[in-house]
Amino acid sequence: MRSYRPAQWAWRACWLAAGLVAVGFLVVFFAAPAVNLVAQGFTDENGRPTLSVMVQTFASARTWRIIRFTIGQATLGTLICLLLGLFGAHLLYRVSWPGRTIVRGLVSVPFVLPTVVVGVAFRTLLAANGRLGFLGLDGSWQAITAALVFFNYSVVVRTVGSTWAQLDPRRADAARALGAGPVRVWCTVTLPALAPAIASAAAVVFLFCASAFGVVLVLGGTRYSTLETEIYTQTVEFLDLPAASTLAIVQLALTGTCLFLSGRAQQRLQRSLGNASPGPLKFSGRRDGLPVAVTAAVILVLLMAPILTLVERSFQLGDAWSLANYRALMATGDDSGMATSVWQTLVNSLTTAVWATMLAVGLGAVVALLLSRRPRSRWGRAGLSIGDAAFMLPLGVSAVTVGFGFLITLDRPPLDLRSSAVLVPIAQAMVAIPLVIRVLLPAVRGIDPRQREAAAALGAAPWRVLGTVDLPVLARGLGLAVGFAFSTSLGEFGATSFLARPDHMTLPVAIGRLISRPGEANYGMAMASSVLLAAMTVIVMSIAERLRPPEVTSW
Amino acid sequence: MVRRIGEGGQAGLSVQDLTVRYLPGGPAAVDGVSLDVAPGRLIALLGASGSGKSSLLRAVAGLVTPQSGRVLWDGEDVTGVPVHRRGFGLMFQDGQLFPHRDVAGNVGYALTGMPRARRRARVAELLELVGMAGFEKRAVQEISGGQAQRVALARALAAKPRLLLLDEPLSSLDKALRSRLAADIRAMVRSTATTTIHVTHDQDEAFAVADLVGVMEAGRLVQLDTPSELWNHPADEAVVELLGQGPVVAAEQMALWFGVRVEGPVALPVGSLLVESGVAGPGQIRVEVASSRLVRGRTEVEVRLPDGRLAAATGGGGMDRAEFVDLMVDAKALVHVGPRY
Numbered sequence: 050m051r052s053y054r055p056a057q058w059a060w061r062a063c064w065l066a067a068g069l070v071a072v073g074f075l076v077v078f079f080a081a082p083a084v085n086l087v088a089q090g091f092t093d094e095n096g097r098p099t100l101s102v103m104v105q106t107f108a109s110a111r112t113w114r115i116i117r118f119t120i121g122q123a124t125l126g127t128l129i130c131l132l133l134g135l136f137g138a139h140l141l142y143r144v145s146w147p148g149r150t151i152v153r154g155l156v157s158v159p160f161v162l163p164t165v166v167v168g169v170a171f172r173t174l175l176a177a178n179g180r181l182g183f184l185g186l187d188g189s190w191q192a193i194t195a196a197l198v199f200f201n202y203s204v205v206v207r208t209v210g211s212t213w214a215q216l217d218p219r220r221a222d223a224a225r226a227l228g229a230g231p232v233r234v235w236c237t238v239t240l241p242a243l244a245p246a247i248a249s250a251a252a253v254v255f256l257f258c259a260s261a262f263g264v265v266l267v268l269g270g271t272r273y274s275t276l277e278t279e280i281y282t283q284t285v286e287f288l289d290l291p292a293a294s295t296l297a298i299v300q301l302a303l304t305g306t307c308l309f310l311s312g313r314a315q316q317r318l319q320r321s322l323g324n325a326s327p328g329p330l331k332f333s334g335r336r337d338g339l340p341v342a343v344t345a346a347v348i349l350v351l352l353m354a355p356i357l358t359l360v361e362r363s364f365q366l367g368d369a370w371s372l373a374n375y376r377a378l379m380a381t382g383d384d385s386g387m388a389t390s391v392w393q394t395l396v397n398s399l400t401t402a403v404w405a406t407m408l409a410v411g412l413g414a415v416v417a418l419l420l421s422r423r424p425r426s427r428w429g430r431a432g433l434s435i436g437d438a439a440f441m442l443p444l445g446v447s448a449v450t451v452g453f454g455f456l457i458t459l460d461r462p463p464l465d466l467r468s469s470a471v472l473v474p475i476a477q478a479m480v481a482i483p484l485v486i487r488v489l490l491p492a493v494r495g496i497d498p499r500q501r502e503a504a505a506a507l508g509a510a511p512w513r514v515l516g517t518v519d520l521p522v523l524a525r526g527l528g529l530a531v532g533f534a535f536s537t538s539l540g541e542f543g544a545t546s547f548l549a550r551p552d553h554m555t556l557p558v559a560i561g562r563l564i565s566r567p568g569e570a571n572y573g574m575a576m577a578s579s580v581l582l583a584a585m586t587v588i589v590m591s592i593a594e595r596l597r598p599p600e601v602t603s604w
Numbered sequence: 605m606v607r608r609i610g611e612g613g614q615a616g617l618s619v620q621d622l623t624v625r626y627l628p629g630g631p632a633a634v635d636g637v638s639l640d641v642a643p644g645r646l647i648a649l650l651g652a653s654g655s656g657k658s659s660l661l662r663a664v665a666g667l668v669t670p671q672s673g674r675v676l677w678d679g680e681d682v683t684g685v686p687v688h689r690r691g692f693g694l695m696f697q698d699g700q701l702f703p704h705r706d707v708a709g710n711v712g713y714a715l716t717g718m719p720r721a722r723r724r725a726r727v728a729e730l731l732e733l734v735g736m737a738g739f740e741k742r743a744v745q746e747i748s749g750g751q752a753q754r755v756a757l758a759r760a761l762a763a764k765p766r767l768l769l770l771d772e773p774l775s776s777l778d779k780a781l782r783s784r785l786a787a788d789i790r791a792m793v794r795s796t797a798t799t800t801i802h803v804t805h806d807q808d809e810a811f812a813v814a815d816l817v818g819v820m821e822a823g824r825l826v827q828l829d830t831p832s833e834l835w836n837h838p839a840d841e842a843v844v845e846l847l848g849q850g851p852v853v854a855a856e857q858m859a860l861w862f863g864v865r866v867e868g869p870v871a872l873p874v875g876s877l878l879v880e881s882g883v884a885g886p887g888q889i890r891v892e893v894a895s896s897r898l899v900r901g902r903t904e905v906e907v908r909l910p911d912g913r914l915a916a917a918t919g920g921g922g923m924d925r926a927e928f929v930d931l932m933v934d935a936k937a938l939v940h941v942g943p944r945y
Contacts, residue, residue: 053686499700502667505687506694507714507763514688517713521704 060511064419068436071416075439078479082454083301083446089294089457106295116299119275122190123258126197130254131247133198133347134205136340142210144337145329152348154591159352160203161590163540165557166579168267169564170355171196173362173576180358190273196264199351201254208253212246214329231336252311259303260447263542263557267564276300277449281546284453294457297450304446356583363576367569374573378581389552391578394559398539398582401555405477405538410530412478413485414523420486421493421519448480448543456547472548473555477538484537488530492522525596532593536586556582615678616643616799617664617767622673624659624823633659635823636673641767641816646793646800647828648810651820652846657803660820661769664801665694677766693765693798697772699756701744707731707755708740714763730758733792750781757789761796768793770802774809786812807847811835819843838871838941849873849939851913861910862933863887869941876937877917879905880930888930907931 093099106112141153159167173179175187186192216239224234262277269278276296283293366373378391389397420437424430455476459465496518504514542557549558556578563575617640624634634656641647651657662668664675666687675683682690701710711727718726731737734754744752753773760768773789774782790813793800804810810817811831818828819839827839838844841852849871858864864887880888894914896905907917907929917931 053684053689057686497700499696500702502665502687503694503696503700504702504713505667506665506692506769507759508688508691508716509713510688518702 064422067415068419068432071412071419072436072439074412078455078475079446079451082451082458085458086294086297086450086454087301089291090298093291102291103295106292112296115274115276115279115296118190118273119259119277119303122193122197122275123255126194126201126258127251127255129194129198130201130205131251133343133351134202134209134250135247136343137202137206137347138210138213140337140340140344141206142214143216143330144332144340146332156206156348156352157203158356158587159199160201161536161540161586162200162583163542163557163586164200164261164263165267165542165560165564166359166540166583166586167196167199167355168264169560169575169579170359171199171264171268172564174355174358179362180354188268188270188272190269193265193268193273195351196268196355197258197261199355200261200264201257202347202351204254204257205247205250208250209243209246212243216242218330249311252307256304256307256311259307260300260449262447262449263561266561276303277447277543280449280453284456284547290457293453297453300447300450359576359583360580363573363580366573374577377570377574378577389554391556391559391563391574394554394556395578395581397553398556401474401477402535402538404471404474405481405541406531406534408474408478409481409485409534409538410527413482413489413530413534414527416482417486417489417493417523418515418519420490421496423498448476448541449547451476451479452544452547455544470553473545473553474538476544476548477541478534480541480544481534481537484533485530488533489523489526492526493519496522528596529593532589532596536589536593539589540582540586614640614642614676616645617641617801618676618679619660619664620674620676622660622663622675623671624656624663624668625671632656632671632823634663634670637820637823637825638673639818639825639828641799641801643799644797645815646790646802646813647816647818648802648804648814649818649820650804650807650810650846653805655820656823657805657820658771659823660825661694661771661801661803664767665692665769666690667694691763691765692767692769693760693763694769695753695756695760695771695773697775699752701752701756701759703744705744706740707736707742707744707747710744710755711758711762713759726762730762731755733761733795734758735788749777750785753777753785754788757792761792761798765798768798768800770800772804773802775804775806782806782809783812789813819846821846836939838939839943841941844871844939844941850876850915851909852941853909857911858933861889862931864933864935864938866935866938866940871939871941872915872933873937873939874904874916875918876934876939877907877915877931878919878934879917880932888932890928890930892928893926905929 090102091098091100093101137156141149141156171192172187174181175184175192176182177187179187186195220242221234221238224238229237259275260277261275262281265273265275266278266281269275274282276299280293280296280300283289283296363374364370364372378395380390416436420433422429422433424433455472459472500518501514504518505511509517540557541555542561545555546558546561549555554562560575560578560582563571563578619637619639622634622637623632625632637656637660639660649657649660659668663670666675666682666685670683673683674681677690702713705713708724708727708731711730712723715723715726727740728737731739734757736751736754736758739747739751739755744755747755753776757773770789774785777785786809789802793813802810802813814831816828817831817834819826819834821842827834827843829837834843835847835849838847838849844850844852850873852869852871853861854869855866858866858870889910891907891909894906894908896903898904902918905917906914909915917929
């Protein structure tokens with residue numbers, strides 16, 4: 050009798066090897082930096098364990114002010130997003146009217162814009178000579194809040210809206226038939242059904258607000274800083290690594306809590322929405338008047354004004370229309386301290402993004418395939434559920450922490466990558482991998498296991514089952530995954546600003562550099578490069594969105 | 605063709621003392637089942653949901669590893685052989701066609717290593733066999749449920765399986781289509797002389813397709829017989845209930861109520877109890893009518909037997925409004941329950 054054992058072991062060994070590569074990558078480029086970062090906060094200069102750094106940091110009033118500002122800012126931003134977003138969700142997902150799809154697309158643009166670009170856009174809008182300069186908000190905390198709302202508005206609209214669209218309208222009808230007025234129906238039927246989606250959106254928005262870096266750095270200047278910008282300032286300007294470490298630990302705790310709460314809310318999302326597939330409501334002036342007014346104001350003032358002003362001003366020099374800002378991109382700028390031209394940084398950005406995308410999508414695809422297995426043994430199942438959580442972790446950890454961790458960990462043997470050009474793509478891939486997995490995994494997990502059984506019963510060996518059942522499904526999500534990874538990498542600012550060498554900057558880092566220098570020419574170049582970067586991101590994402598398979602919903 | 609039979613004896617499929625547990629120490633989904641299927645035979649496994657019939661099929665296919673017992677083909681132990689090397693075809697309740705391949709791509713899936721022209725010819729031939737000629741280029745989402753099952757059958761037959769396993773292949777279809785396709789399946793499988801196990805919970809389907817019908821209950825194979833033997837000699841009350849043969853009545857009670865002498869308990873299927881419209885006489889009892897309904901143009905009443913159980917009775921006129929009717933029994937239609945004497 051022939052033995053089939055060797056073939057089965059070889060197949061299992063392949064999966065094990067793939068798993069080890071993926072886990073190895075996570076350990077070297079995520080776990081090790083994170084652990085090292087935490088350890089830094091608890092050791093003194095001589096490497097002895099101590100609490101003194103912690104005590105010193107927490108004794109300082111500045112630390113508490115920054116923590117208060119981070120949490121307060123994020124809370125306020127989240128609340129405003131929810132308030133405005135609920136009107137938008139109703140109007141864009143529950144009610145049907147011509148042009149709805151276009152407006153939905155318009156609203157989702159800000160979310161994919163690079164943070165630095167948004168910072169520059171808001172500064173341009175609110176500057177003394179800007180379109181809304183009369184408000185006197187330049188350099189204020191209100192400007193930061195507005196920019197955070199700009200970013201995250203679409204998260205609320207999409208998350209709550211997609212749930213709202215599936216809501217069985219007969220529930221509200223039932224309540225109305227029992228004598229409830231519109232307000233009571235909304236409070237007792239609609240709101241409870243939406244609550245899990247609202248909670249989930251709130252947790253995600255809070256997370257994004259609390260870990261916003263580029264926007265705060267550009268808009269807050271030296272007056273306002275959050276944990277993220279403070280970690281950066283302590284590291285880059287004061288060279289106080291222990292203090293930065295303690296702040297990073299606080300940041301880790303904050304985002305960890307958020308991620309946990311968001312996961313809890315997601316679980317509650319499983320609540321039944323009723324089983325009808327309802328059509329959208331017809332537009333009614335009386336009911337939808339307020340949502341229309343609010344949403345129109347949000348779109349015009351909050352979403353369109355900054356972008357349009359940025360585009361307009363990028364074509365002006367002094368008071369005259371000119372392409373000078375764009376022409377200046379070929380040079381290094383006025384005293385900007387840049388070793389290369391902006392065009393060169395654009396080329397750097399694109400090459401870096403290509404490498405980061407290949408790494409993130411390649412590794413993400415392997416991980417998605419691994420996590421979609423259904424092993425029969427108990428050990429296999431345990432490993433799977435750990436892996437599931439482990440690869441989502443980087444999503445909750447801020448980019449600044451990743452960059453900072455790399456900086457203090459990968460600068461000495463056994464792995465000295467300080468002067469290596471691979472550091473930036475790897476860091477960007479680390480930021481993008483959770484997104485890639487979130488796109489690919491649901492599709493592969495959605496494959497009916499009997500499809501694989503049917504293929505096997507037809508005589509297909511395991512590798513052929515993988516190639517003919519799993520890979521075609523994976524491939525459909527690949528376009529969106531590549532788009533996400535590429536645009537994330539293209540706009541990545543937090544981690545890259547720690548790691549990019551002056552002679553090999555990326556475009557977002559160059560913009561950050563330009564805007565922090567005085568001089569009209571530098572500012573003009575910052576605006577022109579921002580427009581360039583925004584245009585590229587939007588193009589990449591709109592191509593990717595077209596390739597979106599129906600199973601994948603974002604956030 | 606000369607079959608070489610291994611030391612296990614039996615040609616065709618032989619399942620020996622097979623036990624399947626999904627959790628170690630948990631309840632057995634398949635409990636010590638032994639079963640032989642001779643080459644070319646078509647057997648149906650009949651059972652309620654949860655009776656273990658699908659688990660048995662999956663263990664035979666190699667999708668589930670049994671805790672104990674062996675699966676043999678022509679006397680050779682195949683228990684450790686992976687699914688794709690067993691040469692057993694499998695067809696699911698909902699077909700499980702590959703959505704990203706067209707009809708021809710699905711049917712030709714198993715035909716690897718065949719020159720393209722021959723493959724195309726073979727696919728056409730198989731589609732012809734299942735009555736789907738000319739559907740090669742159609743997307744599988746475009747065809748109906750019944751057509752999808754035909755394509756799934758063609759796909760399973762393409763691999764020329766030594767044994768074909770059908771897991772509730774008609775359950776997702778409506779009734780009319782089901783009976784037509786059941787007859788077609790029998791004809792198609794017959795024409796290819798493929799040894800087949802057909803799992804179903806529908807007795808009409810089982811009786812329509814199979815040479816032999818096996819009844820599963822709580823993981824055990826309680827009876828394996830030809831359809832007529834199974835109908836006339838169900839092994840126990842559970843089989844009677846599965847076949848819908850009415851209440852089981854002890855011999856003494858039959859003598860007491862109807863004055864009929866029977867050996868051992870009998871079941872009272874539809875047709876065994878007749879409503880007598882004439883004068884009451886010996887061998888008749890008066891019973892209460894619980895409800896009445898029209899079945900294919902004939903009135904069928906549900907009556908309450910003296911011990912309170914319900915049974916169906918037919919015949920007689922004007923009984924749909926009566927509160928009480930007189931019953932007599934047709935001894936030839938009675939079904940003897942229990943091991944044959």
